[in-house]
Amino acid sequence: MAVERAEGLSSKDVVGISPLSPGEIQLILDTAEELLEVAQRPIKKVPALRGMTVVNLFMEPSTRTRFSFEVAEKRLSADTLNFSASGSSVSKGETLFDTARNLMAMAPDFIVIRHPNSGAPHRLAGVVPASIINAGDGINEHPTQALLDAFTMRQHFGDLQGLTVVIAGDIRHSRVARSNAFLLTKMGAEVRFVAPVSLLPVEVESLGVKAFRRLEPALEGADVVMMLRIQLERQKKINFPSMREYYDFFALTEERLALAAPGAKVMHPGPMNRGVEIDSLVADGQQSVILEQVTNGVAIRMAILYLLAGGLSDSASDS
Amino acid sequence: MAEDTKSLATVVQIMDEGAVRRTVTRMAAEIVENDGEDVMLVGIHTRGVPLADRLAAELEGISGKKPSVGRLDITLYRDDIGPWRPAHTQPVLKKTVLPISIDDKVIYLVDDVLYTGRTVRAALDTLIDYGRPRAIRLAVLVDRGHRELPVAADVVGKVVATSRREDVQVRLRPADDRDGVWLGREAPDGS
Numbered sequence: 001m002a003v004e005r006a007e008g009l010s011s012k013d014v015v016g017i018s019p020l021s022p023g024e025i026q027l028i029l030d031t032a033e034e035l036l037e038v039a040q041r042p043i044k045k046v047p048a049l050r051g052m053t054v055v056n057l058f059m060e061p062s063t064r065t066r067f068s069f070e071v072a073e074k075r076l077s078a079d080t081l082n083f084s085a086s087g088s089s090v091s092k093g094e095t096l097f098d099t100a101r102n103l104m105a106m107a108p109d110f111i112v113i114r115h116p117n118s119g120a121p122h123r124l125a126g127v128v129p130a131s132i133i134n135a136g137d138g139i140n141e142h143p144t145q146a147l148l149d150a151f152t153m154r155q156h157f158g159d160l161q162g163l164t165v166v167i168a169g170d171i172r173h174s175r176v177a178r179s180n181a182f183l184l185t186k187m188g189a190e191v192r193f194v195a196p197v198s199l200l201p202v203e204v205e206s207l208g209v210k211a212f213r214r215l216e217p218a219l220e221g222a223d224v225v226m227m228l229r230i231q232l233e234r235q236k237k238i239n240f241p242s243m244r245e246y247y248d249f250f251a252l253t254e255e256r257l258a259l260a261a262p263g264a265k266v267m268h269p270g271p272m273n274r275g276v277e278i279d280s281l282v283a284d285g286q287q288s289v290i291l292e293q294v295t296n297g298v299a300i301r302m303a304i305l306y307l308l309a310g311g312l313s314d315s316a317s318d319s
Numbered sequence: 320m321a322e323d324t325k326s327l328a329t330v331v332q333i334m335d336e337g338a339v340r341r342t343v344t345r346m347a348a349e350i351v352e353n354d355g356e357d358v359m360l361v362g363i364h365t366r367g368v369p370l371a372d373r374l375a376a377e378l379e380g381i382s383g384k385k386p387s388v389g390r391l392d393i394t395l396y397r398d399d400i401g402p403w404r405p406a407h408t409q410p411v412l413k414k415t416v417l418p419i420s421i422d423d424k425v426i427y428l429v430d431d432v433l434y435t436g437r438t439v440r441a442a443l444d445t446l447i448d449y450g451r452p453r454a455i456r457l458a459v460l461v462d463r464g465h466r467e468l469p470v471a472a473d474v475v476g477k478v479v480a481t482s483r484r485e486d487v488q489v490r491l492r493p494a495d496d497r498d499g500v501w502l503g504r505e506a507p508d509g510s
Contacts (some may be wrong), residue, residue, distance in 0.1 A: 047444070048394075233403075309409065
């Protein structure tokens, strides 16, 4: 790849793809490549983060991402504390900053945060010394998802440069789509957004992507087709007539997938709504790499934790 | 492991091509003498890897059978990574490859230079997470002293008396373009 790998990350936090350089993205992907092997060992644990504490602060429901972070933390031997919005002081009216200040009194080295408000991780990063990792903030970014998607694409195509990636669905409410657009355009891929016009974000042109209102023309020559979930919890009003109509026009079916490049891969960040945005035959089909995405997610999160944990710049050697 | 030559005031060669070749041959003979021909070699990144390959070729010459050769990255087990520092540069990870199960094998860990012993400690911890070998032994091309942990090599190519201000540089084919060992000395006011 033409991108030169960075020697280290330039910030103590990973709050989004937007502040990362192509070299830093390359470093995270390459590091994850080596960490993938830890899951194949008889003892799936290495001591790299021994004695370090990670707080998982999840203010929004999450299963996959929360489990993935927790597995990554445990495989690196970190101690983990889980904090969720329900059943905590937040439900008693505490603000994010008071929660964070109280957590800092326990001296965590990392805070993994998912929050319904866009920008919450960025503001937290400015006030606490711990490394902040964004696990999804509102409709802004979900950087670890975009990194694991890119990692999965790289495994199948070798290089991101020159790939054509279709991202279809509820783009407007999707932090996954935004982070993927930032990452893929930085790394030289072409990104095509597909959505009913009511679900396209207003700033779509400034993201450097091509917008389509129909799935069929966008699929032509696509190497990767990424389907997004309709996020009913983020829609204040109804943006399309019915789920049935959405399926008829925008769902990825076998017939529509046949329009993409031969051997195109199907991705989905989960959770899937079968029969809404994706047909079961496609979700479980030969071209689906949806479960590989989950496996790769652990390695990406391990890579970020490892790289943020820092180390000696001169890598003092001691044979 | 070797630092960059440029920071060193004087560099003296202590083993040439022939010396390296004869030493590797003798080390292979010692391995066979100690443990027979049924051993597995595991090279520690970076220059333990070509040294393990060279020893394997010598062992094949003796017994007619090539031993299994693995490579080990000990980075995640080092005692000098983390906590977070402003530099933000963690050592780059490399591949660990163990082609066969290490259970019940006699393993020779192979590295170019034995110094503080901390790399060997990390390598032992790494290896043990992959299984339960019958025995783990250590073979090094150069033992330069200054141990900080109770570690000793079973097979040593050459013992070199050094000061901590000196640096031992090993070059081995095919990782490098030549074979040899050099002793570098820092300038008195150097860092």
